[in-house]
Amino acid sequence: MKRRILVSLLLATALLLSLSVTAYAEPGLGSVTDSAGILSETQRQGLGAAADQVSQSVGSGIYVVTVDDYEAYNPEGIDLCAEGIYEYYELGLGDDHEGTLLLVSVKHKQGMAVAMGPQTRAALDAAALREINDAIAPYFAEEDWYNGISTFFSLSATRLNNAAHGSQESETAPATETPAAEGASQGEQTLAYVTDTAGLLTQSQRDELNSLAEQVSLRYSCGVYVVTVDDYKNYNPSSVAECAEGIYQYYQLGYGADRDGVLLLLSMADRDYDIAAYGDFGNYSFTDYGKDVLADTFLDNFRSNDWYGGFRDFISNSADFLQAARNGEPVDTYGGSGSAGMPTVLKLVIVIALPCVIALIAVSSMKAKMKTAREKTTAEDYLIRGSLNLRIREDRFLNRTQHVEVIQESSHRSGGGGTSVGASGFSHHSGKF
Amino acid sequence: MASQIANYQCPACTGPLRFDGASGKLVCDYCGSTFTVQEIEALNADKVEQAEQAGVQAQEKPQENWGWDDAGSDWGADGQGMKAYNCPSCGAELICDATTAATSCPYCGNPTVVPVQFHGMLKPDYILPFKLNKEAAIAALKNYYKGKRLLPKAFADQNHIEEIKGVYVPFWLFDGQAVVDITFNATRSESHRRGNQRVTITDHFAVRRAGTVDFAKIPVDGASKMPDAHMDAIEPFDYSELKPFSMAYMPGFLADKYDVDSKDCAKRADARAAATAENEILQTAQGYTTCVPVNKNIRLRRGKVKYALLPVWMLSTRWNGKSFLFAMNGQTGKLIGDLPVDMGRYWAWFAGIAAPIAAVLAALLFLM
Structure with a gap:
């Protein structure tokens, strides 16, 4: 123990000398301390905000420190170095300093998560920490720092959230937040990430998609769900969108305090579908334009009855949308932050073709x-005004036809991008496949 | 043998007279005297009559009295369609197109008229006197260059008017009536929203319109040497100023008799009348969303056909070895003609317009 304290003091001294960050003017670290400079300001702020939110939610601090070389502070091991930092700066919440710290060493392309405090260690036991460290190792090996740290956040937050939710449920009324580690629940009801009541998938396909959806949901703290039904009208809603809302609310789907998530519902009777996004981050990630684009990625599969391919496209593309949103550039229509959603080729076409057309006109x-020398083809100047004498004037009604077209939700946007969120808190994109 | 051509001389000094469009009178540039058309017609009636008779006699005995062979030269095929006259003022031999009805002697400058070209059935019903003079035509051409952004800079500076002539162009004026019977397929649509659906209800109709539309004095030029596009483009003329034909309006200007008869010209008048009649009938089918003709039957009942001489200033310029022809309505001043395009300027304007727009779009799409 004495040795650990000495090491910690040595480490703290080195850190104080090396980290010229204003936050260190007085002892104490922020949620994310990027002394190695491997994160952008946007990434650092985004991760910090997420860490603070989870910390408050679960009552256990989540911290990240990046250094160039942990051996400069403690050559005995990255885990000891992480613990030394945690203790010196008295990190953690409550009297027991509950918390988790991830130390990233750039030189070693390595990250190590440590859990401190009795409750946190109970939630993140050795096996759990090993699982987390194994999950983040490939990212750091490829110097994908941001996604490695994001994965650490997602996995540790999930386990801490589960632990906190379990204890709350036993002490107080059921929380409105419903973690979706293994699906969501409402009372005794649970729902997997992929629920195929219409029987479109094989068991292995369902398991594979369920696993993929779970990974995406955990990584981005935003539930990604797929539900198929024979006919949404069996549940007495007026539309497929209303049915999707009902399922989402009944099973308390979603992730975090806002129950962020996106649900794809397929109703096979009339081949209806609906993409329903919920929660601030859910609606931020899946804009009206984004849902249009997302639908295009799977509709071709569904139209050829390739259900597995369509669901896989939905889930994997949802991950891309969530990543874009996390980077602060959700897939959206043109203008402002929304132009990120427009393919570069389309942008180039607009930038080149539109000016050329205008200039050509x-x-x-x-x-x-x-x-100006042109032959004339008409003779208006020589028409005798008032000479028109109509001998026959018939207007005979023949028949009446009716054309019905389903209105896409996106068609109601007033333009300028963003997400049209209804009073229910949902945004939708519906149609037929 | 009397001369086949007549010139109009000043009764005061025998100088040549010319018709002045601004005053509507004949003017002597030598002594400054002016005379009304009626006065000159009365004074020269005998002379014109004699010239006309001489021309008629010459036509009856072409080998003896006129024709290219009589001119004493052997121009072979080039002589076809040419005629030779003797200037009554200076006696010089004038070589003219067979259709020339008014010209001026290149030696003494006296305006001359060939009355036989207007003899009998060839006599025009109307003449629309020139109102604008040569100076007005030159000014109009210079003004025409203004605002033409693609005009080569050197064109306006370097080109010069090669020839400018006031011509009484022979026109046929067609009256007629279009008899139209058209059936349309028409629709009337209304859309409303029902839930998440857009419902469009379309009523289909069979619409028929049949009736007549009258036209008056559709002009078609009867001179083959005059480009149709130029003659069409300077329309319209103000027919309220048409005068009964008189050769006294012609001194100082050129004139041709027609060489395309009314039967051939009627086809162009018919086509124009039919297109306009269809448009007029279509205007009566109001209140429909779409109206597509499915059966058309348009006939033209031809009415009177009049022969008129209408005033046109023809201006030709030359630049870079190429001729450019302009025409100006001698009554209204409307000037038309094709100009050369500087392709360098064309692409410079193209780039100048496209580049800033592209820059703004690029900034909006890629930077924001």
Whole structure:
């Protein structure tokens, strides 16, 4: 123990000398301390905000410290170095300093998570920490620092959330927050990430998709769900969108305090579908335009009855949308942050083609003024006004036809991107496949 | 043998007279005297009559009295369609197109008229006197260059008017009536929202309109040497100023008799009348969302056909070895003609317009 204290003091001294961050003007670290400079300011702020939110939610601090070389502070091991930092700065919440710290060493392309405090260690036991460290190791090996740290956040937050939710449920009324580690629950009811009541998938396909959806949901703290039903009208809603809302609310789907999530519902009777997004982050990630784009990625599969391919596209593309949103650039329509959603090729086409068309119209107009000798094809000037004498004037009704077209939700947008969120807190994109 | 051509001389000084469009009178540039058309017609009636008779006699005995062979030269095929006259003022031999009805002597400058070109059935019903003079035509051409952004800079500076002539162009004026019977397929649509659906209800109709539309004095030029596009483009003329034909309006200007008869010209008048009649009938089918003709039957009942001489200033310029022809309505001043396009300027304007728009779009799409 004495040795550990000495090491900690040595480490703290080195850190104070090396970290010229204003936050260190007085002892204490922020949730994310990037002394190695491997995160952008946006990433650092985003991770910090997420860490603070989870910390408050579960009552256990979550911290990240990055250094160039942990051996400069403690050559005996990255785990000891992480613990030394945690103790010196008296990190953690409550009297027991409950918390988790991830130390990232750039030189070693390595990250190590440690859990401190009795409750945190109970939630993140040795096996859990090993699982987390194993999960983040591949990212750091490839110097994908941000996603490695994000994965650490997701996995540790999930386990801490589960632990906190279990204890709350036994002490107080059921929480409105419903973690979705193994699906969501409402009372005795649970729902997997992929629920195929219409029987479109094989068991192995369902398991594989369920696992994929769970990984994405955990990584981004935003539930990604797929539900198939024979006919949504069996549940007495007026529309497939209303049915999706009902399922989402009944099973308390979603993740975190806002119950962020996105649900794809397929109703096979009339081949209806609906994408329903919920929660601040859910609606932020899946904009109206984004849902249009997302639908395009799976509709071609569904139209050829490739259910597995369509669901896999939905889940994997949802992950891309969530990543884009986490980076602060959700997939959205043109203008502002929304132009990120427009393919680069389309942008190039617009930038090149539109000016050319406008310029061509303008110079063609100029050129037309250069040629004024033209034969006339009409004789309005020689028409005797008032000479029109109509002998027959018939207007005979033949028949009436009716055309019905399903209105896509996106067609109601007023333009400018963003997400149209209804009073229920949901945003939708519905249609037929 | 009397001369086949007549010139109009000043009764005061025998100088040549010319018709002045601004005053509507004949003017002597030598002594400054002016005379009304009626006065000159009365004074020259005998002379014109004699010239006309001489022309008629010459036509009856072409080998003896006129024709290219009589001119004493052997121009072979080039002589076809040409005629030779003797200037009554200076006696010089004038070589003209067979259709020339008014010209001026290149030696003494006296305006001359060939009355036989207007003899009998060839006599025009109307003439629309020139109102604008040569200076007005030159000014109009210079003004025409303004605002033409693609005009080569050197064109306006370097090109010069090669020839400018006031011509009484022979026109056929067609009256007629279009008899139209058209059936349309028409629709009337209404859309409303029902839940998450857009419902469009379309009523289909069979619409028929049949009736007549009258036209008056549709002009078609009867001179083959005049480009149709130029003659069409300077329309319209103000027919309220048409005068009964008189050769006294012609001194100082050129004139041709027609060489495309009314039967051939009627086809162009018919086509224009039919297109306009269809449009007029279509205007009566109001209140429909779409109206597509499915059966058309348009006939033209031709009415009177009149022969008129209408005033046109023809201006030709030359630049970079290429001729450019312009025409100006001698009554209204409307000037038309095709100009050369500077392709360098064309692409410079193209780039100048496209580049800033592209820059703004790029900033909006890629930077924001």
